[in-house]
Amino acid sequence: MPSPDAVEAFLERQHERARSGTGWSSAICEARTGAGRGQIGLWPLGQGRASVGYWVAPSSRRRGLATAALECLSRWAIEELGLARLELYVEPWNTGSLRAAVTAGYEREGLMRSFREVDGRRRDMFLLARLRPPGVPVG
Numbered sequence: 001m002p003s004p005d006a007v008e009a010f011l012e013r014q015h016e017r018a019r020s021g022t023g024w025s026s027a028i029c030e031a032r033t034g035a036g037r038g039q040i041g042l043w044p045l046g047q048g049r050a051s052v053g054y055w056v057a058p059s060s061r062r063r064g065l066a067t068a069a070l071e072c073l074s075r076w077a078i079e080e081l082g083l084a085r086l087e088l089y090v091e092p093w094n095t096g097s098l099r100a101a102v103t104a105g106y107e108r109e110g111l112m113r114s115f116r117e118v119d120g121r122r123r124d125m126f127l128l129a130r131l132r133p134p135g136v137p138v139g
Helices: 004-020 065-080 095-103
Strands: 024-029 036-046 049-056 085-090 107-118 121-131
Touching: 004 024, 024 065, 036 065, 049 065, 065 085, 065 095, 085 095, 085 107, 095 107, 095 121
Parallel strands: 049 085
Antiparallel strands: 024 036, 036 049, 085 121, 107 121
16 A cells, blocks of 8 residues: 555646646546546557556456446547547456457557566566547547
């Protein structure tokens, strides 16, 4: 469990990203209770692209929360921000995250070997992407 100071610093970083346009981070909440269950974010990469990341607390997984949040964020990014391509990276063992991404319209494009350092070790990641469909109006 992070300390209150670490949580405060995380929240301030998210507010600064939104103010500067370098990213948007939102809580994933349970519709019925409003309780926070995870986080989802969007980080622009330039040239009409952005990276998406998300997590859901272990006790709240397998309930469709990640899929719903990912679908909502993706529609907003494509239809309102006008982005043409959204990318996300998932470790190959993370079948729940892969399932959520595919259900939300992402397609697996390939394996990025030794792509990212996680907990001090280089990790392979699947690259998944969702594209703006032809004819979808922007803004």
